[in-house]
């Protein structure tokens with residue numbers, strides 16, 4: 259190989275750029291290879307970044323970074339076909355610095371983090387798709403893209419949810435559709451004042467919705483809506499196996515979702531700016547590949563790191579956390595000049611000690627819990643039926659709450675036993 263570096267990182271998403279930033283800061287020769295024309299160009303716009311972990315890498319990053327709004331209002335919405343029941347949490351605690359979470363547009367945000375890595379000394383090489391990892395005597399020694407080859411002591415795979423490279427290396431098997439979800443997202447432009455009035459926001463405050471039920475037409479998964487400065491990120495995440503089973507097409511499901519009486523007024527008058535689809539790893543620990551081999555580490559979505567517990571979709575903070583842990587493992591290996599699994603294996607320990615694997619453990623039962631079809635079909639109908647009974651006055655005597663609850667359970671074909679079982683499982687999994 260003509261050129262050799264300390265570290266080659268494949269993929270300049272948040273995991274790759276976080277690792278590149280930390281390693282370059284420590285003076286290592288780092289190459290960050292990205293297949294898109296710039297970091298973020300291949301990413302679906304939008305998401306909520308729980309950014310405290312980035313704060314550790316770049317203190318007060320939000321003062322410079324292109325963040326959109328800090329999230330002060332979290333809403334969980336149970337949607338039936340023609341109603342919605344919302345749990346609306348708004349707290350001044352989230353107005354305090356350092357902020358808890360921001361909405362971000364990935365096209366801008368990933369580009370910025372890539373630039374920070376470059377400024378720290380990493381060499382960003384955009385427009386190159388890595389075809390394979392070069393392995394000699396069981397050890398990763400470089401990458402190949404077309405006719406070109408590059409060598410390094412360590413390769414970090416940060417190539418996202420599809421990570422064909424991890425599969426080529428045998429670190430994981432073929433994907434099981436039950437472990438994957440399809441994310442479809444639209445970016446809808448609206449004037450700043452309209453967003454602030456419509457969502458009751460002041461200044462740079464923002465709102466994040468998680469929507470369950472009719473949003474996905476009963477398919478396991480959920481909807482989301484995040485406010486940006488002058489746009490709204492809105493979309494669905496739907497389990498791939500159920501989409502295949504039901505034959506539902508994501509484009510049709512999202513059309514119905516956007517036309518729902520609770521959603522349509524929120525996006526009225528908006529202009530479609532972007533549309534895209536992307537895979538989301540949702541299998542939790544069950545789909546996690548081997549995280550390291552001689553000369554190589556796997557981070558971010560490529561390592562299956564994501565949490566979807568119905569309250570939040572998280573992957574960006576786990577990506578950054580794993581990028582930092584990988585960089586620390588490489589620094590340890592560099593000190594010892596040993597890039598075998600004996601030293602690089604410290605990555606597994608660092609991950610296990612950090613919030614990344616701890617949260618994956620905590621929510622290990624969430625993927626199974628989230629497969630419960632009652633969450634998407636029965637509970638939203640039950641809540642809509644109960645709330646209608648409470649608020650509808652038809653000139654006949656009202657019942658007490660308990661008989662109304664019992665009648666709504668009956669209308670929704672929900673037994674008390676199922677309710678108790680789901681409650682117990684939910685408490686244990688979430």
Ligand SMILES: Cc1cc2nc3c(=O)[nH]c(=O)nc-3n(C[C@H](O)[C@H](O)[C@H](O)COP(=O)(O)OP(=O)(O)OC[C@H]3O[C@@H](n4cnc5c(N)ncnc54)[C@H](O)[C@@H]3O)c2cc1C
Pocket residue numbers: 268269270271272273274291292293294297298299300301302304305306307308386387388389416417418419441442443493494495536537538557558559560563564571572573574575577
């Ligand atoms: C619809 C949707 C909504 C989401 N919402 C949220 C949210 O609100 N909050 C949250 O925290 N997470 C969210 N996520 C998850 C989050 O986007 C991911 O967890 C996160 O992007 C993972 O970062 P990463 O750096 O590991 O991978 P990615 O961001 O996917 O980056 C991988 C990079 O590698 C590049 N690449 C891939 N293959 C190659 C190759 N062979 N050669 C060179 N470059 C390559 C890609 O172009 C890309 O830039 C959402 C995901 C989706 C799909």
